[in-house]
Amino acid sequence: MLLEAKDIWKCYDAPKGKLEVLRGLDFSFERGKIIFVLGRSGAGKSTLLHILGSLDKPSRGTITVDGVDVSRLGERELAYFRNRKIGFLFQFYHLLPEFTLFENVFMPAMMAGRIEQRARAHFLLKVMGLEKRAGHYPSELSGGEQQRSALARALVNEPEIVFCDEPTGNLDEETADDVFKLILDLNKKTGQTFCIVTHEESLVEGRDEVYVLHEGKLRRRK
Ligand SMILES: Nc1ncnc2c1ncn2[C@@H]1O[C@H](COP(=O)(O)OP(=O)(O)OP(=O)(O)O)[C@@H](O)[C@H]1O
Ligand SMILES: [Mg+2]
Structure with missing residues (x-):
């Protein structure tokens, strides 16, 4: 397995007691798959994705990526590991406002010391139809343009x-179709694994790795 999550709990303290968002969730996937996660608003999909992507820690449970138990990594090791292995497109993009689009997209590569990825950053902006926007700042872009830029940034290091x-x-x-085609294409050509949260039935139609997050657990959709 490329990723294995075991007995994952995520609890928040709330005024009326504890809020248990994830409740002993088990999940794993193999390399090269495209996995979809569905679920109602508030079900905990973003919470789960952040934990699987080792951006957030579970209250309990373990995440193993490529045989590495991420909870055992120190802060610097974890940052290095994540930068190399994992790409993340945030629901609310989190582009850095003081940097141009190109700088945002290129940033993960620069942080990894991979300046040769400059060309890839340009290529991804072009694929996203944003090459003319490379020098613009996030605040000058539409929501959809920001979303595509954030996807380009997630892909720049060619993460597994x-x-x-x-x-x-x-x-x-x-x-949306174009973006999804790009994801399918990358998956096919490079074997990159994708784990995608979506509300869109049209994306998951006919796919076999579809899961639903409900009451803190993930179940495969029949
Ligand atoms: N830092 C936090 N502190 C307290 N509660 C939180 C925190 N983060 C998330 N929650 C709660 O956890 C639950 C799951 O949130 P999450 O953002 O994971 O849902 P989601 O499935 O991604 O929803 P959506 O489809 O609307 O994006 C929500 O009830 C939310 O209020
Ligand atoms: Mg969410």
Whole structure:
């Protein structure tokens, strides 16, 4: 397995007691798959994705990526590991406002010392239809443009696993189709693994790795 999550709990303290968002969730996937996660708003999909992508820690349980128990990594080791292995498209993009689009997209590569990825950053912006926007700042872009930039940033280091939190949530049908085609294409050509949260039935139609997050657990959809 490329990723294995065992007995994952995530609890928050709430005024009326404890809020248990994830409740002993088990999940694993193999390399090269495209996994979809569905679930109602508030079900804990983003929470789960952040934990699987080792951006957040579970209250209990273990995440193993490529045989490495991520809870055993120190802060610097974890940052290095994540930067190399994992790409993340946030639901609310989190582009850095003081940097241009190109700088945002190129940033993970620069942090990894991979300046040769400059060309890839340009290529991804082009694929996203944003090459003319490279010098613009995030605040000058539409929601959908920011979303595509954030996806380009998630892909720039060619990570083994790409987590996408509603990658097409802000796009019209045609642009959403293009973005999804890119994901399928990358998966096919490079074997990159994708774990995608979505609300869109049209994306998951006919796919076999579809899971639903409900009451803190993930179940495969029949
Ligand atoms: N830092 C936090 N402190 C307290 N509660 C939190 C925190 N983060 C998330 N929650 C709660 O956990 C639950 C799950 O949130 P999450 O964002 O994971 O849902 P989601 O399934 O991604 O929803 P959506 O489809 O609307 O994006 C929600 O009830 C939310 O209020
Ligand atoms: Mg969410």
